[in-house]
Amino acid sequence: MKQLGQILSDRGSKYAVSGCPASDRAAVDAALKELKRDKSYAKATHNTWAVLLSDGGPLKGDDGESGAGMVIIRMLEREGLEDHLIVVTRWYGGKHLGGDRFRHVQSCVRAYLDAA
Template identity: 65%
Template sequence: MRTFDRIISDRGSRYAVSGGAAASRAEIDAALSDLRRDKRFARATHNSWAAILADGPVRDDDGEAGAGALILQMLDRAGLRDHVVIVTRWYGGKHLGGDRFRHVADAVRLYLRETGGG
């Protein structure tokens, strides 16, 4: 799994994006578990993720309403299958409103660009 940490900062909130190959829900759960072994990521406010598997799409907002759906939409457009992308946010104390969706999208774009995904 690859992680790009501290890629976005806005009003105290910080973002990272991670991902890697995952062909099943068990592999996604293992990737999330590996990520959370790092105490910083375990303490994150949100670890939103999505993947398109052979048996269909899966996602989890992890409390960041709509983030999983946005990640899923971007993976679908990129044609990235059997791969999980996780956007991590550490809440900084101020609401970001709609900017949070822009940050999630920017994080996924960075991941796709840096890994050649899609």
Template identity: 65%
Template sequence: MTDPEFLQIEQVVSDRGSRYAVSGGTVQGRAGCDAFIARLKQHRKYAKATHNSWACLLSDGGPVKNDDGESAAGAVILRMLERADLKDTIVVVTRWYGGVHLGGDRFAHVVTCVRAFLAEIGK
């Protein structure tokens, strides 16, 4: 798969009660990013997630990201998209908080999720 319209990979990582998933798809412009997030949150479990951190490297508008309360997660996702030279594809890492702070391990989990997405699309 090289051009995902909408891809979800559920339960990529579980750690101390927190669960992570990754979603992504092709978008056009910031409005496309907003529409993707809205579509994702139509699924109740994603709407109720603690964090839906995301990033996208837009060919017509540069980088955009949103940590959604998971400090610096959007920047981690964006760096990986830049390294993969993946434009006009939003990647969303969703976390359901399990009650235990993970510290820096949360960044490793974000990276694992983005890697799973990139591998799925052949990048």
């Protein structure tokens, strides 16, 4: 699992992005389990993820951050990137971010795609 660590912070919330190849649901579950072995990620408020499976279509998990998984899926579709899991992690800072949280998810995914 490639971890870029903290990408940005806003009003106390911190965001990080991670990713790795994943060709089926078992690989996704294994990657999420590996990520959460790091206590910091296990204690995060949200670990939102998505993957476009070449033989199964899109999978996503919002982990309480409603709609964030779909943001990742749309970006993966635009890039044409299949069989690659991207996880955006958020540590909630105490203040609601409203729609800005989706912009932050996009920024994290873009940073990951640019680094790949």
